[in-house]
Amino acid sequence: MSVTILETIPLNKPMDNTTHFGFKDVATDDKQGLVKGVFDSVAGKYDLMNDVLSFGAHRLWKRYTIASSNVKAGDKVLDIAGGTGDLAIEFSKKVGESGQVILSDINAAMLGEGRKNLINQGIFGVDYVQLNAQYLPFESNTFDCVSIAFGLRNVTDKDQALREMHRILKPGGCLLILEFSKTDSELLKKFYDFYSFNVMPKLGGLIADDEDSYQYLAESIRKHPDQETLKDMVLEAGFGFCEYHNLSGGIVALHKGIKT
Amino acid sequence: MQHFVLEQALNLLIQNGSIDIKPLESKVIRFTLVDLLPDVNFICTNNRIFVNSDTSTSSDVEIKLRPNVFFALFKGEDLTDLLRQDKIHIHGDVKTAQLLVDLLSTTELDLEELLSQYTGDIVAHEMGKTAKKIKQVVKQSPNPLEALKDGLSELLIQPKVSKKYTNSHH
Ligand SMILES: C[S@@+](CC[C@H](N)C(=O)[O-])C[C@H]1O[C@@H](n2cnc3c(N)ncnc32)[C@H](O)[C@@H]1O
Numbered sequence: 001m002s003v004t005i006l007e008t009i010p011l012n013k014p015m016d017n018t019t020h021f022g023f024k025d026v027a028t029d030d031k032q033g034l035v036k037g038v039f040d041s042v043a044g045k046y047d048l049m050n051d052v053l054s055f056g057a058h059r060l061w062k063r064y065t066i067a068s069s070n071v072k073a074g075d076k077v078l079d080i081a082g083g084t085g086d087l088a089i090e091f092s093k094k095v096g097e098s099g100q101v102i103l104s105d106i107n108a109a110m111l112g113e114g115r116k117n118l119i120n121q122g123i124f125g126v127d128y129v130q131l132n133a134q135y136l137p138f139e140s141n142t143f144d145c146v147s148i149a150f151g152l153r154n155v156t157d158k159d160q161a162l163r164e165m166h167r168i169l170k171p172g173g174c175l176l177i178l179e180f181s182k183t184d185s186e187l188l189k190k191f192y193d194f195y196s197f198n199v200m201p202k203l204g205g206l207i208a209d210d211e212d213s214y215q216y217l218a219e220s221i222r223k224h225p226d227q228e229t230l231k232d233m234v235l236e237a238g239f240g241f242c243e244y245h246n247l248s249g250g251i252v253a254l255h256k257g258i259k260t
Numbered sequence: 261m262q263h264f265v266l267e268q269a270l271n272l273l274i275q276n277g278s279i280d281i282k283p284l285e286s287k288v289i290r291f292t293l294v295d296l297l298p299d300v301n302f303i304c305t306n307n308r309i310f311v312n313s314d315t316s317t318s319s320d321v322e323i324k325l326r327p328n329v330f331f332a333l334f335k336g337e338d339l340t341d342l343l344r345q346d347k348i349h350i351h352g353d354v355k356t357a358q359l360l361v362d363l364l365s366t367t368e369l370d371l372e373e374l375l376s377q378y379t380g381d382i383v384a385h386e387m388g389k390t391a392k393k394i395k396q397v398v399k400q401s402p403n404p405l406e407a408l409k410d411g412l413s414e415l416l417i418q419p420k421v422s423k424k425y426t427n428s429h430h
Contacts, residue, residue, distance in 0.1 A: 072275060173306060174310070258310055260286075
């Protein structure tokens with residue numbers, strides 16, 4: 001049986017107070033629009049920039065995520081903030097014809113790039129849904145696996161998004177959060193700080209003609225909760241188990257939550 | 261990383277039909293490899309096993325074994341014999357324990373198949389130098405599969421203190 005998409009839920013609902021957009025404080029209601037601006041702007045060059053900025057390492061981090069998912073034939077998988085579709089491509093190979101993969105993103109331009117990539121690879125079975133991670137238009141207990149790679153730090157209300165992910169997973173379902181995190185190594189930290197604040201935006205300017213967006217991306221990484229804090233948030237959202245694995249010395253971490 | 265390898269191995273056994281964990285649905289099994297690995301939980305759910313290192317939660321059954329017994333398992337020693345000789349200790353909810361014994365004693369560990377599924381570059385990336393050395397040893401060995409088996413069993417248990425690859429290769 002295929003997944004039912006419930007009637008449209010607004011991509012943005014009014015909220016109170018302020019939140020951060022990179023290092024800036026902005027009205028909570030404005031953040032989503034600002035994030036949209038960033039990804040509208042980087043969509044066309046996103047894949048190239050990912051390869052350049054991570055020296056190709058993002059492919060390994062994603063492969064580790066897929067291998068850790070324990071997804072198998074027949075499973076239903078939702079990739080949130082899936083952008084250009086790297087995870088969806090691999091998930092669709094794993095679930096086969098009997099399974100279902102949904103590639104979703106709040107941003108139509110990124111989703112469009114994703115669709116293009118999948119079609120170029122001859123993958124036609126994947127569904128595409130434009131959605132906000134905070135309001136998932138699916139019935140409860142639907143998915144075997146929900147993933148979000150390098151997306152959670154852009155979401156305004158992360159706790160609400162995590163509760164939604166918990167709701168739509170089946171009991172026994174698995175949540176995968178791949179995201180930049182905090183490294184313990186002082187040396188790596190120094191190099192990484194220099195790289196992200198001095199080199200990354202400049203490269204963004206040179207290659208994608210968009211220094212500001214890459215400055216935001218670097219800042220948003222620093223604002224994202226560290227490994228332990230995110231683990232607590234996942235448990236708080238209702239997951240029975242959560243643990244994380246550091247990759248590349250903690251520059252990136254994969255959190256895995258299990259709904260009990 | 262050891263957990264990743266262990267989890268991959270167990271789920272491969274489920275997928276290729278070597279073990280059926282449906283009877284253990286929703287059970288949490290604490291696995292202790294005495295003196296070597298920190299305890300882990302095997303969470304059996306949705307017809308798969310998740311290996312989790314947060315053992316602050318309660319478990320339904322505990323399984324405890326010494327490293328030499330674990331190695332013996334990997335080298336193909338008969339599980340039923342090991343259970344009969346009391347070399348593997350199982351405690352906890354009697355019904356779950358019985359299910360676990362049934363499951364273990366019907367399991368055939370096909371290590372060759374397991375290893376053939378490894379994504380070498382992920383392991384290499386995360387395990388760095390040791391994995392690279394394993395690759396070299398494997399390349400030079402007259403029996404690559406055996407060398408790989410030895411290397412991985414050792415890494416699974418003691419990645420940091422493994423002496424095998426620190427100096428010259430065998
Ligand atoms: C850095 S990209 C990651 C894309 C892809 N997952 C990857 O790993 O390559 C972040 C994505 O998050 C999306 N995004 C930001 N806020 C979101 C939200 N509230 N709900 C869903 N997607 C969101 C952006 O549009 C963008 O495509």
